[in-house]
Amino acid sequence: MSSVSTAKTAPPQFDVEAVRRDFPTLSQQVNGKPLVYLDNGASSQRPEAVLLAMDRYYREMHSNVHRGAHTLGDRATNAFESAREKVQKFLNAPSSRQIIWTRGATEAINLVANGLTEKLKPGDEILLSQMEHHANIVPWQILAERTGAKVVPIGVTPEGELDRESFHCLLGERTRILAFNHVSNALGTINPVADMVAKAKAQGVITLIDGAQAVPHFQVDVQALDCDFYVFSAHKMFGPTGIGILYGKADLLEAMPPWQGGGEMIERVSFAGTTYNTLPYKFEAGTPAVAEAVGLGAAIDYLASLDRGAMEAAENALLRRANDLVASVPGMTVVGTAANKVPVMSFTIEGLHPSDIGTLLDQQGIAVRTGHHCAMPLMEFYEIPGTARASFAFYNTLEEVEQLFTALRKIQSRFA
Numbered sequence: 001m002s003s004v005s006t007a008k009t010a011p012p013q014f015d016v017e018a019v020r021r022d023f024p025t026l027s028q029q030v031n032g033k034p035l036v037y038l039d040n041g042a043s044s045q046r047p048e049a050v051l052l053a054m055d056r057y058y059r060e061m062h063s064n065v066h067r068g069a070h071t072l073g074d075r076a077t078n079a080f081e082s083a084r085e086k087v088q089k090f091l092n093a094p095s096s097r098q099i100i101w102t103r104g105a106t107e108a109i110n111l112v113a114n115g116l117t118e119k120l121k122p123g124d125e126i127l128l129s130q131m132e133h134h135a136n137i138v139p140w141q142i143l144a145e146r147t148g149a150k151v152v153p154i155g156v157t158p159e160g161e162l163d164r165e166s167f168h169c170l171l172g173e174r175t176r177i178l179a180f181n182h183v184s185n186a187l188g189t190i191n192p193v194a195d196m197v198a199k200a201k202a203q204g205v206i207t208l209i210d211g212a213q214a215v216p217h218f219q220v221d222v223q224a225l226d227c228d229f230y231v232f233s234a235h236k237m238f239g240p241t242g243i244g245i246l247y248g249k250a251d252l253l254e255a256m257p258p259w260q261g262g263g264e265m266i267e268r269v270s271f272a273g274t275t276y277n278t279l280p281y282k283f284e285a286g287t288p289a290v291a292e293a294v295g296l297g298a299a300i301d302y303l304a305s306l307d308r309g310a311m312e313a314a315e316n317a318l319l320r321r322a323n324d325l326v327a328s329v330p331g332m333t334v335v336g337t338a339a340n341k342v343p344v345m346s347f348t349i350e351g352l353h354p355s356d357i358g359t360l361l362d363q364q365g366i367a368v369r370t371g372h373h374c375a376m377p378l379m380e381f382y383e384i385p386g387t388a389r390a391s392f393a394f395y396n397t398l399e400e401v402e403q404l405f406t407a408l409r410k411i412q413s414r415f416a
C-alpha cells in the first residue's frame, strides 16, 4: 500500500548524465574549466542525433526539393516534407499546410506583420507587451508606420508578469492585433496565453504568439491555445540555426498576400500575370533550408524520446536550487520573479556591471548572456541598462547551478 502511494507521488526520474552524453559540445573545457553552458535562451546546443541527421542528409539524399525528376530529388523532398509533418504533430496543428518554413521566429513575425497590412487602417491598434523581444516589436512598428496604426504596450508588474488590468483596459474597440510572447526571454515568465487569446478573440482581434522561448521547455498545442499565429526558431530548441516556423490558421494564411516572390511560391508565371501556389508553398520562395528542416525534425524526434514531464520537473528543480542560492550572494537581485517561470534567472549584483559579470564568469568556464536581451523597453521599465541571465536547459545539472553561485560569490567578494 505504502509502496503504491510512494510510486504515485515520487517525482519522475530524469537521467541528466545520460542526456548530457547526447550533446557533444557540453563535454569540453573552456578557459581551462569544464564548460557550464547557461546561455540556452540565446541558443541551445544540439544533440548528436541532429548532427547525424543533417550529415546523413547531405551524404545520402541531398538535392533540390519538389523539382528533380530523379531519386535524390524524391529522397530530399520526402525528408523535407516529413520534417514539416513532424512540426505539425509537435505543435498539434490541424494540417501541415499550416506549417510555413521561415529563417526563424524573427522572419515569421515579419512575414505576418507584412501580410496583415490590408487589415489595418489609421487609428487601429496593435497591442504588444512591454516584455517583448525586439523581434516582436519592430516588425509591428514598421507595419504601424505603413498603415497609420498605433503600437500600444501592455504594462508589466514589478514581478515581471503581464499586468492583467493594463491588458483589460487596453484591449478595446480599436485593437486589431494582439502579439506577445509565450515565455519572456529576458525574465522567463510564462504568460497566460489561452486566457488572453480567448479575450482577444471575443473581440475579433488577430493573435500572434511568439513561442521562441516556450518550445524548448514544454509542449505546446496551438489548437488548445487557439491563437491565430504561433512562431518559433529551431536553434533555441536543440535544432539548427537558420530555420524556424510560422504556424497560422488556414483562413488567415489563405487571405494573406505572398511575402517574397520567386521559385516554389508560384503556380504559373507569365508576363501577363502570375498566380500563386497553395499553402504552405505560397510563402516559401526560393530553395529552402532542406538540411536544416531535417535537423529540426531530428530535434523534435529527440525531444519526443525524452520523458517531457520528468524533464520539466528537472528544469524546475534547477530554478528552485538557483532561487535558494540567491541570498548567498550579497547584493544579488533577481529581475523577474513571476510565479510561473521556465528556468531562467536574470539578475544584477550591486557594484558590478552585467557585462563584467559575464566576462568574469566566462573566465571560469561559465557561459551566460549579459545586456538588454533585445528587450530594451523592459529594461527601461526596470530602469536598468541590462542584466546577467542564466538560462538553463534540461541538460544542465544541479552541480552546475552550484558552480554558478560559487563563481558569483567569488566575483562579488573580489570585485563588487
Ligand SMILES: Cc1ncc(COP(=O)(O)O)c(C=O)c1O
Binding pocket: 041, 042, 103, 104, 105, 106, 107, 133, 135, 136, 181, 183, 184, 185, 210, 212, 213, 233, 374
Ligand atoms: C522571445 C524571443 N522572440 C524572438 C526571438 C528571435 O529569434 P531569432 O533570432 O531566432 O529569429 C528571440 C531570440 O532570442 C526570443 O527570445
